[in-house]
């Protein structure tokens with residue numbers, strides 16, 4: 023791999039930089055694969071990846087993070103589609119430490135993940151929050167916001183609001199969030215080992231433009247953080263202009279203080295002590311992971327007052343809501359309809375969800391349960407993926423690997439002795455989606471846009 027000489031030159035003098043080790047590790051091209059398990063679906067002892075001989079070893083800074091001894095075919099693993107795990111680069115999982123060490127996660131929190139697609143950090147945050155908390159998961163680019171929504175649905179949480187807003191729009195929510203995560207768009211040098219295109223696209227000018235954009239994004243969103251709230255800033259760039267320079271600019275320009283994190287020496291993460299605060303660098307020859315930078319801040323002053331507002335959204339009348347009781351526990355949920363779609367919102371955060379819907383471009387919230395047709399629910403895929411579904415009252419048909427892959431490809435398949443009507447297609451005990459078993463065929467309700475397009479099934483024997 024030919025790394026740009028201007029790039030190597032720009033890293034000289036950075037804390038922990040070792041040119042020879044850096045060049046060697048990029049030339050060695052040894053892939054590191056890691057996944058994060060979904061604690062609401064799977065536990066550590068369960069089978070994770072279909073395929074023989076894949077061994078797991080823990081990512082030391084993340085309770086549910088595991089390195090895999092080789093990269094299996096995730097596409098053909100039904101558990102991947104069931105949302106049992108997320109394939110995520112290990113250094114990024116350090117977000118867990120930033121949250122755990124600075125925030126009482128058992129409290130009821132409002133968290134914003136501002137640059138969230140495709141959803142690595144958002145699914146992680148979701149796993150760390152209490153059921154009474156709310157995560158706003160935002161992505162500015164519409165097509166990417168759709169991918170984010172799909173990953174949020176697959177992860178199965180019920181307390182997330184997915185939005186498609188510009189950072190500037192969050193000025194409508196002064197002092198609203200307890201925590202804001204800005205995993206900023208960057209020049210991407212931390213991913214050079216995985217993405218040769220990123221090497222070709224790198225330039226000093228791109229780094230400068232990214233640095234300016236990062237400043238704009240941060241300045242736009244900071245008013246939405248409450249007094250004493252936590253800002254977590256990260257990039258997958260090695261460039262000082264996008265890392266230490268932003269850290270110092272934040273401290274100099276806003277009423278923020280740097281919050282140091284405790285590191286275990288064996289993690290081999292490099293602490294950067296800039297003049298005004300701490301940041302954390304991940305060098306790939308020191309940690310098992312890609313290049314990454316993170317820095318954490320606490321806001322010292324208050325910004326504006328959260329305004330008064332009048333709730334607008336009406337919950338579904340009791341008679342219609344009762345029709346949903348067959349499918350899920352409705353005691354701590356409220357139902358709202360948008361067109362013919364019925365969403366389930368957490369009762370405890372009904373007003374927060376409503377407030378957000380009035381101020382932001384919400385593309386998904388809570389759990390889309392389905393459509394009501396003559397008081398009968400046609401269940402949505404999101405309900406099958408969620409944990410609010412009462413699985414005890416729906417039949418789950420266990421599929422073999424071949425049947426499960428056919429189901430996920432939306433192909434025809436048959437099942438011996440399947441019951442009749444709506445039921446879950448299951449694999450290894452985990453729901454994959456809905457199917458409706460009729461006397462002479464099975465209607466496959468796996469969403470068309472999610473179906474596996476590849477044909478070849480690897481040999482896992």
Ligand SMILES: C[S@@+](CC[C@H](N)C(=O)[O-])C[C@H]1O[C@@H](n2cnc3c(N)ncnc32)[C@H](O)[C@@H]1O
Nearest residue numbers: 137138139140141142143162163205206207239
């Ligand atoms: C590093 S990626 C986020 C990765 C994500 N946090 C994860 O863990 O999966 C940065 C995101 O910022 C978005 N973005 C690009 N320009 C932006 C802008 N001006 N304001 C806010 N977000 C932007 C990109 O579309 C991209 O999805």
